[in-house]
Amino acid sequence: MENQGSSISVSKALIYGAIIIALVIGGSYVYQKRFIEKNLPGLVKKAIQDMTPNPANAAPVTASDHLLGNAKAPVKLIVYTDLECPYCKVFHNSVLGLKDNYIKDGKIAVIYRNFPLDQLHSKARPEAIASECAAKLGGNDKYWAFVDKIFAATPSNNGLDLNNLPIFATELGLDKTAFANCLKDKTIADKVVAQETDGQKAGAQGTPYPIVMLNDVVKGALPGALPTDQLKKMVDDLLKAS
Numbered sequence: 001m002e003n004q005g006s007s008i009s010v011s012k013a014l015i016y017g018a019i020i021i022a023l024v025i026g027g028s029y030v031y032q033k034r035f036i037e038k039n040l041p042g043l044v045k046k047a048i049q050d051m052t053p054n055p056a057n058a059a060p061v062t063a064s065d066h067l068l069g070n071a072k073a074p075v076k077l078i079v080y081t082d083l084e085c086p087y088c089k090v091f092h093n094s095v096l097g098l099k100d101n102y103i104k105d106g107k108i109a110v111i112y113r114n115f116p117l118d119q120l121h122s123k124a125r126p127e128a129i130a131s132e133c134a135a136k137l138g139g140n141d142k143y144w145a146f147v148d149k150i151f152a153a154t155p156s157n158n159g160l161d162l163n164n165l166p167i168f169a170t171e172l173g174l175d176k177t178a179f180a181n182c183l184k185d186k187t188i189a190d191k192v193v194a195q196e197t198d199g200q201k202a203g204a205q206g207t208p209y210p211i212v213m214l215n216d217v218v219k220g221a222l223p224g225a226l227p228t229d230q231l232k233k234m235v236d237d238l239l240k241a242s
Contacts, residue, residue, distance in 0.1 A: 055211040056218040058202035061111055066135060066143045068095070069109030074242065075235050076216070078111045080199040080209040083128060083147070084121035086156035087225040091208045092147070097228030108235050112147065113195040115207050123158045126183075128192045130165040133182035137174045145172050214238050 058078055061067070079095070081088045095110050102108050114132070116124035127150055134146035149168040154160035169179040182188060202211060203221065210222040212234065219238070226234075 054201075054203050055221040056202075058211050058218060059198045060216070061213075065111045065113070066140060067109050067111050068099075068144055069103040070106040071109060073103075073106050073109035074215055075108040075238050076111060076213040077108060077222075077231075078113060078211040078213065080113050080115035080195075080202075080204045080207060080211075082115055082117045082121055082124045082207040083131065083150050084124040084154060084156055084158055084160065085117065085207045088208045089151045089154070089156050091210070091225035092151045094226060094228045094231055096148075098231060102232060102235055107239065108231075113199060114192045115196055115199045115204055115209065116192070117207060121158050123160060123162055125192065126162055127160065127165065129183060129188050130169070130179075132188045132191055133179055133185075134169060134172065134174060136182055136188065137169075137178055138172060142172050142174065212238070214242060 061071075061076060061078065077095075079091070081092075098108060098110070103110065114128040116128050118125060131143060131146050131150070135143035138146075146168055149171070150160065153164060153168075165183075166176060166179055170176055199209060203209075208225055210224075210226075212219045212222060222234075
């Protein structure tokens, strides 16, 4: 899994640290000492809690999500993904390995949400926006077809020529002009940011970040890009346990 610190959690930790530093700099020494002795353990504990991944904080699956499979499938996999992440490409192939049986048979549905790692992959955000435009103009099936094209074409790590994005859209029958206009639509960019924020709240610090749900209850997060066989075993074990 590619690691990136949660900006929300780190920011909170920095705020707590700043409070302590400010108290040390200003005020009486005695007050500083008493305040720190009394409050430091709690502040540190709170900062650690804020930085602890909690998959249960992921937003519930709705009709606005990009879902591969049956919405009534008992097992759902919410995947926060970066379209230039090499491990996401590997995991995407694992997901595709479920299509002809586990997804087709209604055992599991897969949901993708964007989590571009800007510090590592500057092209991931434009690609995420483009995939959302494919969804806006062509619906759920076009979204997945567009993502398939990106993962098939990119060597990962910023290897895709972004000039291919409108070509992919045209190949999928999407209107070229409408697609170009959509890429500049702030509401689409805001949707990607909203998905990122949701991923951060759920503990995403890298990609892929797959969260497992059984009967709409979060069971936990998987340790990165598992192969298809392990995903199948996970589904089988969950269904037996339920």
